[in-house]
Amino acid sequence: MKILIKGAGDLATGIGWRLFRAGYRVWMTDLAVPTAVRRSVSFSRAVYEGKAEVEGIRARLADSLNDGQKISSEGCIPVFVDPEAVILEDFKPDVLVDAIMAKKNLGTKITDAPFVIGVGPGFTAGIDCHRVIETKRGHYLGRVIDSGSAIPNTGIPGNIGGYTVERIIRASGDGRFMPLTAIGDRVEAGQIVAMSGNVPVKAQISGIVRGILQEGVLVTRGMKAGDIDARCERNHCFTISDKARAIGGGVLEAVCGWEHGI
Known part of the structure; x- marks a missing residue:
């Protein structure tokens, strides 16, 4: 078939x-x-x-x-x-x-x-x-x-590790996206994880980068550009959810x- x-x-x-x-x-x-x-x-x-x-x-x-x-x-x-x-x-x-x-x-x-x-x-x-x-x-x-x-x-992301909207990485500005972290990296709340249109993108929570856009993608402000998982299980980043x-x-x-x- x-x-x-x-x-x-x-x-x-x-x-x-x-x-x-x-x-x-x-x-x-x-x-x-x-x-x-x-x-x-x-x-x-x-x-x-x-x-x-x-x-x-x-x-x-x-x-x-x-x-x-x-x-x-x-x-x-x-x-x-x-x-x-x-x-x-x-x-x-x-x-x-x-x-x-x-x-x-x-x-x-x-x-x-x-x-x-x-x-x-x-x-x-x-x-x-x-x-x-x-x-x-x-x-x-x-x-x-x-x-x-x-x-x-509903427009509200699912709860993962106790977080919903906070776990989403969103573009801070219009332009090309430049990740400064890789999938599987540990990050802290407030850390700059990427640049979007030369505007810093900061993590809202501490955890592990479960997903992030590839370099060069054109983004608009507020667009979903990544995901942080507070559970910090690195293997989850590389296996089907x-x-x-x-x-x-x-x-x-x-x-x-x-x-x-x-």
Whole structure:
């Protein structure tokens, strides 16, 4: 079975990782300049590094249908710079998963593939997709919704290590982003962790840098540019999160159910 995933950030990667491990043929798309902050566990890294590996699964940048087929035959996941998912027309997937995480539907239609899954808010099962996967942390995380929508976005990040909004690193100014710390580094509250448009970006809490944008990304003031984890478990920076695994499990459940006519 062929599956195309729109998006290759950390949550989309958790989905792709689980589907690939279950034996499905997975292709992914992303922006020309990905903005996933959890780069160490995102296949989108292949866009600017040529390749990426997450927990033993490898991905490589692809530039054509034939290139994607070659990469897939070699046991890797092809990642295309294809924001509009134009490759959909030639690849003709059995399943399309919209995991862009834009909090709204940017154009996915229920007719795009025989089975279409929308991840998170902005989709309605039975209208613009066949199934929706809940992405809000808590009791319903990863739930497969066959009628209706996911819980609306609250705008408040999930609680990790006792912190919500405080753990997010946000750009302090418009311009190019320059990280001064690396994923896995320990930082203290008030420490300058990056520059954005020549304006210092300071950590609000002490902890470990779990994610931070790559050098050179154009940012706007207030844009999410990183994440600090107060739990300080360095291994968490380089492994798929509990949230991504749960969402990936929900997508896998939906795909398997459809495949078996459930």
